[in-house]
Amino acid sequence: MKHLFIYVFALAMVCNVQAQTLDSLASELVKDTTYWQSEFSAGLNFNQAAFSGNWKAGGVNSVAFGTLVTGKANYAKGKWSWDNQAELIYGIVKNEGQEFRKSNDRIFFDSKIGYKTGGSWSYFSSVNFLTQFSDGFEYGPADQTTLISGFFSPAFLTTAFGMEYKPNKEFALRIAPFSPRFTFVTDPNVSTNVPNNYGVPIGQTVRTEWLALQLFATYDKDITDNLSIKTRYQMFANYETLAFKTIDHRLDLMLIAKITRFVDVTFTSINVYDIDMDPGIQYSQALALGILYKVSNKK
Template sequence: MQKILFSFLIIFLTVTTASAQVEADTTWRRTFSAGINLNQAAFSDNWKAGGISSIAFNSHLDARADYKLGKTSWDNAVQMQYGLLKNKGEEQRKSIDRIFLDSKYGYAISSDWNTFVSANFLSQFTRGYEYDVDADGNDRLISNFLSPGFLTFALGAEYKPNPYFSLRLSPFAPRFTFLADDAVAANERYGVPEGKSVRTEWLAAMVQATYNRDIFTNVNLRLNYMSYINYEELSGKRIDHMLNSTLTAKVNRYINVNLMANFIYDYDQDSDVQYNQSLGLGILYTMQGFTVR
């Protein structure tokens, strides 16, 4: 735990130093979007074609705050998703739950390449269950906030040829996997050794790629990919992959249709690919590209 706190201190000092260099004419680029989607279906008790009444609620938030002064840059991103589903005759259930924070401090070495140090955090807000695991219909707790939680630091080089695409290559990327809830630990370990609440992977590499662009008029595609490689487990099956994608089509200023999907392959969690997907019509509020001086 002392090593983790020390790593937090190093990142904090780096961020503080960067902030101290900001002058009166510093330029920030900030973007923000938040949306709520509601899906509902209703059937009478004598509806012969079959079906079940249901209501689903999904919310999402995406924000960025990017600073640049000369060759120095500091990029910050927040992505949050949360959703609930209620089918008639069943208890309310969670449909999607994700927290992702990313901060990167970079220094340009050419027009397209930067050296950087970064930190990112991945977890969820609330408890998650595997439902109806036995004949009695009992549920099994398999996740919670910080169970698992992933904190990854990275040092490397970034290729950014344009504003909408970037590729980070990190040959040194230590990661800490947290398992804070003992009730979750009794059912799922997420690679954390028995008797411990934190797994530390010091010798590892990471690859990250982002793409965020309007591919058509009023249609935006955002992709975030992350690959994590533990040098001590160099095997195709042991390389972690994560892909988050969002396709948003604006109907008007506030109404939008969006398709969101997450794909995860992590051998410590499951030997198969995990995925979730949601399609919704809802309200989207955005502020993009505004500049503060």
Template structure:
């Protein structure tokens, strides 16, 4: 019995010692800062050669084309109507006015070459009760410009533009019985202007540019040779002739930018200085300004104005202004 007890205690001590030793061996040791060098294994090692097999990859063909054209079309339509009962004491005249606008712009740009074509078509009429209908807008304008970049902000350009009107224009007066009568003073291609220009363009950013046309020619057309009877100046064309050519120095500045959120300002100033007769009173000026405020996706309000001085049409400054509320559609959106 004593012998069995002694053996049992001996085996128990051995087991406890083994467990204690195993527990101590698993305690982690922080080796940071210790200069420990591992000895190279004395056992031989063999590196197997690496084998590479060529893999044939089929090239991926992407069917994509670069489009150097950028286009935008703006179509606008506005209408204004007012009516009053016969016993309306506040005064007023029944009237209706309609107007339309088409503005198309296409631009091609590749490397140092740039081409821009812009078409502006405007027409509007107003009819008041017991009066003749009258035009509020009438314009055909087509401008084409090709340019080649010379430096960061300077380009060499050539341009051709055409301008006229759709409908007949009248002056109005009253006859002996007080009713209105009209006298024709202009119509399509009476006058019509064709202008060619070459020179240099300064374009420091996307929204402003100035053309300096050192070589500019303008042809004025008056195809109706009898129009001088109601328009004494005949738009500068010699009476009996249909055509006049002028050589000149021209400056054209353009500005178009969203100055506030949903508010766009577009303006264009043109100065035409004929070489034939240089003088302050011989210089033609035209300033077009348009301010458009977007109300929602399809509606906007616009304020446009034109200031014009042309010695061949009138000796005084001419001006027009239009305020409109209407619908506008822009493609692409």
């Protein structure tokens, strides 16, 4: 309860700056919605493989499901802007003789307020949140499982204050020399199985890194009418433990190729280097065929 109170208090203090700025925008947002650009997409994919009992080439019967939901809501008027995005991804797979296993899992939210200073530069204040929906396991012999992650275990809440460079609609780079981050591990069973506990001190549920630098770059482009790419790169460096090996890097990539109006092929990839998680580079990728519904009021 003590840690929860500290977290809520710190979060309230950090978000207060954005709240004060939003108050100045609130009346305009209520009066006029023509300055909003929004986009929403939702997808469902299914993969299946089946083999007869005498199939000599070998193979394992399997089924897999995946879901993808993304959304954006961006406001811009005069020198002020307010950009919001959300990304929810989840997938499961079942091979014959095994229980269902998770194949993809991500919850991401980002909100940024900007004030244009001239040219391609703006002052900005932002907050983003990253975690997962369900428990993650390490699998051993005979399908033995070891819990290594879960909802809010870990979770990352990162705030940032600095300058943004945005030369066009597709690319943006945020440079935040002051970027406090809160890392949460709320399940004690995770800390038992993960010795470094994602950087959170053993016996605690929150790690606070007040003095840090963050770079946040995005590239979002419709290459053709049927092919789009979305990338996001984050670098986080704690001033107090600054060294080449302690700098965190994360690269998210999504490619969507439309086959018909509602059928698409989606490729997702996550690449992470964080010494508090693992001394090596982590990566995951998924390729799926499915149904994608997308609406937008982009001009």
